[in-house]
Amino acid sequence: MKTADVLLILEGTFPYVRGGVSSWIDQLLKAHTDLTFSIVYLGGDREAAQTKHYEIPPNVISMQEIFLCERPVARDFVPASLDETTSEELRERLSAICFASNDTERVQAVFAFSDWLAVEGSVVRLGNLLHGPEAWDVFCEFYRRSLEPISFIDFFWTCRLMMQPLWKLLGLLRNMPPALVYHSICTGYAGVLGAVASKRNGRPFLLSEHGIYTKERIIDINQANWIHEPTGSAFLSAPVRLALKNLWVNLFLTLGKMTYQVADPIITLYSGNARLQVEYGAERRKIQIIPNGIDTKPFDAAREKRAQSREANPSLCRIGFVGRVVPIKDVKTLLRAGQLLKDTLPNAKITLYGPTGEDPDYFAECLEMKTALGLDEMVHFPGPGKVSELLADVDILVLTSVSEALPLVILEAYACKIPVVVTDVGACRELVSGGKPEDKALGRAGMITGISSPAETAFALATLGSNREEQDMMGAAGYERAIRYYSATAVMGRYSELYNNLKNQRNKSWQE
Numbered sequence: 001m002k003t004a005d006v007l008l009i010l011e012g013t014f015p016y017v018r019g020g021v022s023s024w025i026d027q028l029l030k031a032h033t034d035l036t037f038s039i040v041y042l043g044g045d046r047e048a049a050q051t052k053h054y055e056i057p058p059n060v061i062s063m064q065e066i067f068l069c070e071r072p073v074a075r076d077f078v079p080a081s082l083d084e085t086t087s088e089e090l091r092e093r094l095s096a097i098c099f100a101s102n103d104t105e106r107v108q109a110v111f112a113f114s115d116w117l118a119v120e121g122s123v124v125r126l127g128n129l130l131h132g133p134e135a136w137d138v139f140c141e142f143y144r145r146s147l148e149p150i151s152f153i154d155f156f157w158t159c160r161l162m163m164q165p166l167w168k169l170l171g172l173l174r175n176m177p178p179a180l181v182y183h184s185i186c187t188g189y190a191g192v193l194g195a196v197a198s199k200r201n202g203r204p205f206l207l208s209e210h211g212i213y214t215k216e217r218i219i220d221i222n223q224a225n226w227i228h229e230p231t232g233s234a235f236l237s238a239p240v241r242l243a244l245k246n247l248w249v250n251l252f253l254t255l256g257k258m259t260y261q262v263a264d265p266i267i268t269l270y271s272g273n274a275r276l277q278v279e280y281g282a283e284r285r286k287i288q289i290i291p292n293g294i295d296t297k298p299f300d301a302a303r304e305k306r307a308q309s310r311e312a313n314p315s316l317c318r319i320g321f322v323g324r325v326v327p328i329k330d331v332k333t334l335l336r337a338g339q340l341l342k343d344t345l346p347n348a349k350i351t352l353y354g355p356t357g358e359d360p361d362y363f364a365e366c367l368e369m370k371t372a373l374g375l376d377e378m379v380h381f382p383g384p385g386k387v388s389e390l391l392a393d394v395d396i397l398v399l400t401s402v403s404e405a406l407p408l409v410i411l412e413a414y415a416c417k418i419p420v421v422v423t424d425v426g427a428c429r430e431l432v433s434g435g436k437p438e439d440k441a442l443g444r445a446g447m448i449t450g451i452s453s454p455a456e457t458a459f460a461l462a463t464l465g466s467n468r469e470e471q472d473m474m475g476a477a478g479y480e481r482a483i484r485y486y487s488a489t490a491v492m493g494r495y496s497e498l499y500n501n502l503k504n505q506r507n508k509s510w511q512e
Contacts, residue, residue: 004038004061006499007179011042011190015054018355018384019324020408021185021210024292026054031492035499038177039063042169042189045070053384062177068165068189072126076167079132080125089116090124091134098142103281107257114196118173126167130160150243158244162251169193173200181206181502184259186213188252191259198262204502207263210292210405211426212276214256216328219403221248223327257281265498269406270427291427292408293491294482298388299415305392306416310468317345317465320394320418321352322387322409323401326359330423331366333400336454337461339373344462350379350398353390391416395471396464401425402451411486414478419471420446421460423453431481439485445478 014025029037037060043049046067056063082090093113100106117124129135139159147155169189176197183206184194191207198205222245260266260282267290268274274287323329331352341348356363363381370379387409391397397413397420404426411431413420422428429448434440447464449456464470 001177002036002061003178003180005035005179005503006032006181006183007038007040007177009040009042009182009184009190009194011186011188012044013185014041015052015056016041016043016049017358018053020292022054023387023408024210025185027293027295027488028492028495029057029060031488032496032499033057033059035059036061038179040172040177040190040193041065042193043067064172064177066168066172068168070168072164072167076126077130078125079127079130080123082123082128082132082134086123087134090128090132091138094129094135094138095141098138099145103254103257106254107261110254110258111196111199114170114173115200117170118196118200126163129163129167147243154244158247162247165189169196173197176201179203181499183208184263185210187256187259188213188217189255191263192255195259195262204505205263206265206267206498206502207259208267208290209273209277210269211403212273212280212405214252214280215276216403217252218249219328221245221252253280260286267498270430272427273405290491290494291486292406292411293486293488294408294411294415295488296415296479296482299391299412302388302392303416306394306418309392310395314468315347316395317348318393318395319348319350319398319461319465320391320396321350321354321398321400322390322412323354323399324358325352325354325356325363325366325381327362328401328403330400330402330452331362332369333452333454333457334398335366335369335373335375335379337400337457338375338379340454340458341461341465342374342378344458345465348378348461348465350375351393352379352381353383353385353387355384356381387412391418394418396421396461397446398457398461399423399428400449400452400457404428406431410478411482414445414475414482414486417472417475417479419464419474419478421449421457421464422446423451424448425451434481435485439481442480442484443473443477445474445481 008025010025013019014022039060041063043065044067049065093116096109097106097113100109143152143155172193173196180203182194182198182203184190185208187209194205197203260277264286265288266277266282266286267288268277269291270289274289277287278284321334325331334350338350370376391413397409397418399407399420399422401423402425406427410420410422410428420432422432432446432448433444434442447460449460
């Protein structure tokens with residue numbers, strides 16, 4: 001297989017999932033036509049990856065897909081017969097992970113275990129880790145020390161669910177596509193694959209984080225209903241009741257720390273994310289801030305069409321939401337705000353553009369809420385579309401997310417001179433009000449609201465929605481801010497410099 005300049009390791013994004021990160025990856029690939037890329041795509045299950053929403057550009061020379069939730073082959077579930085030396089080493093390596101005295105020891109133990117399994121993978125099977133005698137002894141001891149009030153069956157199945165995707169990653173590790181630079185777009189499974197492969201193969205490893213993966217997984221786990229909580233848990237202490245969820249939390253904390261330890265540099269979108277990365281184990285000296293970027297030219301037609309439609313419909317206020325209909329976007333807060341707007345801004349129309357199939361249950365709940373709140377005429381879910389076209393029908397962009405990094409859709413709105421109403425998460429305040437003094441001098445490009453606050457969202461939308469002059473002033477400020485401080489050309493130029501520096505470091509090492 002031909003050696004690529006860059007191996008992109010992606011998890012649940014491009015090309016099968018629409019969204020800001022996927023759009024950024026598409027932008028990255030198209031901006032670097034002078035480089036060749038290979039892609040490793042990590043997904044949950046194959047059914048969710050039936051339709052490519054982005055074209056694969058010609059500079060991508062290979063693409064490998066791994067579905068972490070697919071059942072391994074039957075042979076893997078049968079423990080292999082291990083010789084005495086291998087059996088004892090497996091027991092010792094598992095013990096080093098389970099009984100590490102601190103995070104640093106645990107991370108090093110996992111690295112050592114991954115490296116050992118990559119070599120012994122033809123001998124050790126998944127079955128040895130699930131219910132072979134060596135793993136069984138270690139897990140029973142771990143259970144006795146830490147989780148005895150919990151059902152052992154619940155503990156066993158939790159461990160099994162954790163191990164299967166990691167086993168698949170180790171299988172891929174032995175057949176990584178060759179590349180000069182590894183580049184992961186998050187920590188988690190994709191990050192740890194890049195980290196372990198980098199250590200094994202001596203390749204430089206670059207990490208870009210848009211959202212903070214560890215934080216987002218902790219939010220997901222705490223809200224999850226698929227992680228079993230013991231029967232009668234109401235009668236157990238809080239630490240016991242949350243023990244199984246804590247196992248998952250600790251897994252992703254460890255994967256994150258492993259990724260941060262090896263990645264150099266670590267890229268984040270703004271200073272707030274950098275502080276979180278340090279909190280979760282990154283070294284500050286490795287972190288560089290490179291924001292998202294926007295090319296405003298593809299939005300010229302939408303900007304002109306929007307201006308014409310606003311002139312033709314001066315009494316209508318078209319509020320647009322662009323994003324996935326999932327809990328982290330908190331669509332329900334927007335719906336509750338819509339109910340409050342019926343009296344304060346009766347000419348408002350709310351359109352939510354974006355995929356609805358990622359969390360069908362949540363989408364169904366949103367539809368039920370829409371009807372229950374009497375919003376069937378005001379609120380519409382047309383599904384996803386081309387952002388550079390659908391923004392032509394938006395007067396104000398709204399985001400009610402409980403977690404964001406630096407939302408690309410805000411920059412896309414600015415490219416169309418659209419003001420925004422957004423929650424105070426991630427870099428949103430900086431995007432709205434500016435960062436440096438000269439940026440702040442451009443003026444506000446929208447309004448900031450509290451998280452999960454329908455009243456604040458409704459008030460901001462009503463205030464801005466009833467003042468066309470203010471909308472135009474804020475839209476103009478956002479447009480100028482995007483051009484001056486978030487140019488796609490400048491942003492991608494910094495990635496070009498990173499790639500070239502890392503390639504040269506590796507080439508110099510080979511020559512030595």
